[in-house]
Amino acid sequence: MTSDRTEAYNEEHWNEVCESLRGEIGEAAYQSWVKPMAVRAVTNGVARISVPTRFMRDWVIAHYADRLGDLWGTVDSTIERVDISVQSDRSVPASDEATLSPSQPERKTHTATPEISYTTISAPLDSRYTFENFVVGKPNEFAYAAARRVAEAPSVPFNPLFLYGGVGLGKTHLMHAIALHIRNQDPKRTVIYMSAEKFMYRFIRALKEQNTVDFKDMFRNVDVLMIDDVQFIGGKGATQEEFFHTFNALVDQGRQIVLSADKSPSDLEGMEERLQSRLNSGLVADIHATTFELRLGILQSKAEQFNVEVPQKMLEFLAHKITANVRELEGALNRVVTHSQLVGREISLETTQEVLHDLLRANDRRVTIEEIQKRVASHFNIRTSDMHSARRARSVARPRQVAMYLAKQLTARSLPEIGRKFGGRDHTTVMHAVKKVDELRECDSSFAEDVELLRRMLEG
Ligand code: ADP
Ligand code: MG
Secondary structure: OOOHHHHHHHHHHHHHHHHHHHHHHOHHHHHHHHOOOEEEEEEOOEEEEEEOOHHHHHHHHHHOHHHHHHHHHHHOOOOOEEEEEEOOOOOOOOOOOOOOOOOOOOOHHHOOOOOOOHHHHOOOOOOOOOOOOOOOOHHHHHHHHHHHHHHHOOOOOOOOEEEEEOOOOOHHHHHHHHHHHHHHHOOOOOEEEEEHHHHHHHHHHHHHOOOHHHHHHHHHOOOEEEEEOHHHHOOOHHHHHHHHHHHHHHHHOOOEEEEEEOOOHHHOOOOOHHHHHHHHOOEEEEEOOOOHHHHHHHHHHHHHHHOOOOOHHHHHHHHHHOOOOHHHHHHHHHHHHHHHHHHOOOOOHHHHHHHOHHHHHHHHOOOOHHHHHHHHHHHOOOOHHHHOOOOOOHHHHHHHHHHHHHHHHHOOOOHHHHHHHOOOOOHHHHHHHHHHHHHHHHHOHHHHHHHHHHHHHHHO
């Protein structure tokens, strides 16, 4: 089939594709669906991928096949199609390809009613994710208080508790903290914590194994049901329906539900309206982006946990530079500490910059709209407040357009988001500004230079 050389070559492409996909779909989905896949061969423009089970094949085809094809096409332009088939380690390649009939059992030997109990279905909890280890600051104090309340209250204080916020800001940490606390206080209370993906996976598997009665019973007999990252439930008809019923049944019985998502219930895509309004009917608590103070507090606490002396100046430097989220911040500190222990040198600004050069560069490139507004305003000698004002004189309107243009170029913000940051302007105004600046750059070379200069200064 393929020689070793091309196999290594394919493997490399595959790894690249996987990495991109991981970035797009997140760690949890990656581990569940992408990691178990293996590249078998690439022949005549067809990349052949194998997965261990039929269920996974159907799932991957339904959710990731198109994207896989696109991504692979970008790393290897000879690829025209991705073929996904089932192959357990011992079977002949692609043996049951095209036998999509659901009536054919996947593994007859395994259908002897698999044991489902709440202890096996609940995902393991990370014992470090406690309330004590959670650093509280302005951006997360409300979510923290709500989580504590749910964990400590003898009865259900609000239902559901819906936690939402961006990636790496502590949603999973707080959920584990609730579960750990309850299990500690009262081991008799059943707590199920699981990812929304797992919930769907289990549910669909139960459907196939005609075991939905047990499945439903299990959820309906639980005291606290926690489902993480429910944005993954959006748009999946039958699962959403089942989730809704399970949800209603639990709420009616006075059981506590805790959910997390990366968006507010109203912003969740593909979520049915009645489900949205039910989600909104409890307590919705959001975790905001971190502030410098919170980042510094977290670093201090982590440094203490490591039991290492990290100079205050260094912590401030990191808190200032690594702003994306707490996970990245933690990773940065880990790297710095590990490095210093390995080479046996004290932590200094120099070594930190050296160890983190890639991370620091990536963060440097993340310019904020506020910085853009400030820079552009000072460049054109106008007040920063004029970026938000209604004044339409050319002397302020033009710089404002330049700032909008740069915001579009240098940040990942959408047009409506940019508009909002410029005194609540409409997204069409931003669109117009982008077009206008592009036109002017074409016909006015000194204007083009100005814009270019600003762009370079902002990119650092
Ligand atoms: P999310 O689920 O919102 O993506 P996580 O809960 O997984 O984020 O948090 C990412 C990492 O950051 C975890 O290791 C978590 O312990 C840590 N973390 C987040 N917020 C805090 C905080 N306020 N105090 C201490 N650690 C935090
Ligand atoms: Mg999480």
